Amino acid sequence: MIDRRHILTLTALGLMAAPLSAMAQSTDKAASFVKSTGDKLVAVVNGPGSISSKRAAMTQIINADVDVDGIGRFCLGRYWKLASPEQQKQYLTLFHEVLVTNITAKLGEYQGVKFTLGRSKPQDEEAVVSTTVERPNNAPTAVDWIIANPSADPKIIDVVAEGTSLRLTQRQDYGSYLTHNNNNIDALIAAMKNQISQSG
Amino acid sequence: MRSYLSPRVSFFGTQRLLLPLVAAIALCTSGCATRPPADDPDAIADFEQTNDPLEPTNRVFYAINNGLDTVILRPLALGYRAVVPGQVREGIHNVLANLGTPVVLGNDILSGKPRRAGDTTMRFLINTTAGVLGIFDVAAKWGYKEHDADFGMTMANWGVPEGPFLFLPVLGPTDPRDAAGFGVDIAMDPFTWVGPPSSTGVTVFKWTRYGLNAVDSRERFLDPIDQIKKTALDPYATFRSLFRQHRHAQIEELRNDHRATVPAWFPRQPATPAEH
Numbered sequence: 133m134i135d136r137r138h139i140l141t142l143t144a145l146g147l148m149a150a151p152l153s154a155m156a157q158s159t160d161k162a163a164s165f166v167k168s169t170g171d172k173l174v175a176v177v178n179g180p181g182s183i184s185s186k187r188a189a190m191t192q193i194i195n196a197d198v199d200v201d202g203i204g205r206f207c208l209g210r211y212w213k214l215a216s217p218e219q220q221k222q223y224l225t226l227f228h229e230v231l232v233t234n235i236t237a238k239l240g241e242y243q244g245v246k247f248t249l250g251r252s253k254p255q256d257e258e259a260v261v262s263t264t265v266e267r268p269n270n271a272p273t274a275v276d277w278i279i280a281n282p283s284a285d286p287k288i289i290d291v292v293a294e295g296t297s298l299r300l301t302q303r304q305d306y307g308s309y310l311t312h313n314n315n316n317i318d319a320l321i322a323a324m325k326n327q328i329s330q331s332g
Numbered sequence: 333m334r335s336y337l338s339p340r341v342s343f344f345g346t347q348r349l350l351l352p353l354v355a356a357i358a359l360c361t362s363g364c365a366t367r368p369p370a371d372d373p374d375a376i377a378d379f380e381q382t383n384d385p386l387e388p389t390n391r392v393f394y395a396i397n398n399g400l401d402t403v404i405l406r407p408l409a410l411g412y413r414a415v416v417p418g419q420v421r422e423g424i425h426n427v428l429a430n431l432g433t434p435v436v437l438g439n440d441i442l443s444g445k446p447r448r449a450g451d452t453t454m455r456f457l458i459n460t461t462a463g464v465l466g467i468f469d470v471a472a473k474w475g476y477k478e479h480d481a482d483f484g485m486t487m488a489n490w491g492v493p494e495g496p497f498l499f500l501p502v503l504g505p506t507d508p509r510d511a512a513g514f515g516v517d518i519a520m521d522p523f524t525w526v527g528p529p530s531s532t533g534v535t536v537f538k539w540t541r542y543g544l545n546a547v548d549s550r551e552r553f554l555d556p557i558d559q560i561k562k563t564a565l566d567p568y569a570t571f572r573s574l575f576r577q578h579r580h581a582q583i584e585e586l587r588n589d590h591r592a593t594v595p596a597w598f599p600r601q602p603a604t605p606a607e608h
Contacts, residue, residue, distance in 0.1 A: 210375070210378060295578050295580065295581020295582065300573065305566050306565065308569030309566045312566065331562075
């Protein structure tokens, strides 16, 4: 009896171990991906150079490591299906610009930033990597990075700061704007253009 | 998405038990959001997820609050930041947080989280003494980190649903559960009940504390709020979303705090070998 139970346990453990180690591998990859992207971002933020050169460096990192198109589609929510291919294209181009503008607008605020890597865990098909972001004269902030395709082609698809998801907040902002503008996607596109021209 | 975004099942079953909601329904006759037509399920799903049936009324209060903030609270917070050095502001913030520990402790206990209650007790004892009346957060360095607790969170932990979104004058973004919780927190606060109401010293202390609390928290949010107003297409909807998400995260953290009741420093019994 005892032996059989042991064999059963061992077999069960063996069966579990294979997917577990694959999962652990992909979360490890996600963690090192966040580390390298984070290091690049911190180097740009704290490094020398003008705002425009920093903006260019930032754009490069965002294009390489962030799934901007995916986030953009998510942020449009149910309106994505309603948009014409032309509107979708226009919207995504503007979304890229808005994202970069919003991030670079915070550059000064983040001077002296550093981050420490916390634990990472799988979540559905994605991996969540927790970090703590510290800025001078600010309480440490818990920031989670959601990584899609952690093992093959890792890309950031969301940033969750103190429990607030960047893409969900943006989606609800756009959703509300569209609801109050007769679901007119051209109105959203015009508003985004206006936003970029004002901050530029 | 994250699990806390899914609707929570509660033993109360219905939200109608909440008195504020009844008041809200009464208000609804004056300004309610229109439900999208029944043949648009996606729009209805969005409408239900937003859960803001009083949106038109809420937006009026948002505009009023925003106006008051622009002319009163924001300038005060800017002045406070300009005049008071950062380290002094940090000290004032810590003193205010220390004065808030009785309410935090009460809610830790009511939530049934002994380790949180222990952290709060240690924080109060350490910071009041070694931290010089709460000026320095020594306890955090010694491993007793600060956490949030209020009666709204306590009720959430008991299973009380949040109800629809509300934007109230002065209080800002909230919901029936958390607005009620705010009232209970005031009642739970020993400082609400100290001294004879006629005493000038007590009155001055109370109002200085309320005022400083408002300016301190506004100062801490100066940059993020300015940023949101600049970048959001609909700041009201953005604040609504952020409030809810942050609230859900706080509650989720409370729920997931399953630390063992025996603290790490307590001598452990040697583990008995497992018998087969």
